[in-house]
Amino acid sequence: DIQMTQSPSSLSASVGDRVTITCRAGQSISSYLNWYQQKSGKAPKLLIYAASGLQSGVPSRFSGSGSGTDFTLTISSLQPEDFATYYCQQSYSTPPTFGQGTKVEIK
């Protein structure tokens, strides 16, 4: 299985802050990297597919970048509704594996 490691595990930020979450794969996964947002008590929601593709309906303040083993999710200006846990997922090989999550909390 390909191990996915996110950092940080949690962060505190204020509304309007620029937030960056990183995800590292245990081997090259090309651009087969997705980002999901999960709010408390809810199912995960696809934000970014194929490393940088913005899912329809997702605000443009979310962006993804990277390829190979290193990826980032950036929120350009954090909004109140963005406080959640974010997961990266590799879809390069089976089984698809997730990072451990990054919890974004209010500062």
Next chain:
Amino acid sequence: QVQLQESGPGLVKPSQTLSLTCTVSGGSIRSGSYYWSWIRQPAGKGLEWIGRIYTGGSTNYNPSLKSRVTISVDTSKNQFSLKLSSVTAADTAIYYCARGPHCSGGSCYPASDSWGQGTLVTVSS
């Protein structure tokens, strides 16, 4: 807009078989080249992929669970199902069903773009 809804017993005894169903609405489970997945999440923990079934019936399972998992599809009911045998407390989790791949602009990408709300299954005597 496709919608998915999990259903099944919320309590399963140890050593028994966990059985869940995902009902798909807003589209046919047979349409397109989709796959239908199960993912679980223990309370307060991360996401674990269990397996998937393709429209044509082929399956992939997580090797860590493969000996205990069966995923099947019932096209007449627009449903797909999960069976997990010989459960233990470690199988207590919220179970989600989901659809992939995500298709956009004429291309498809291996990501799950539609999810059920999840159902909590507790393994306890």
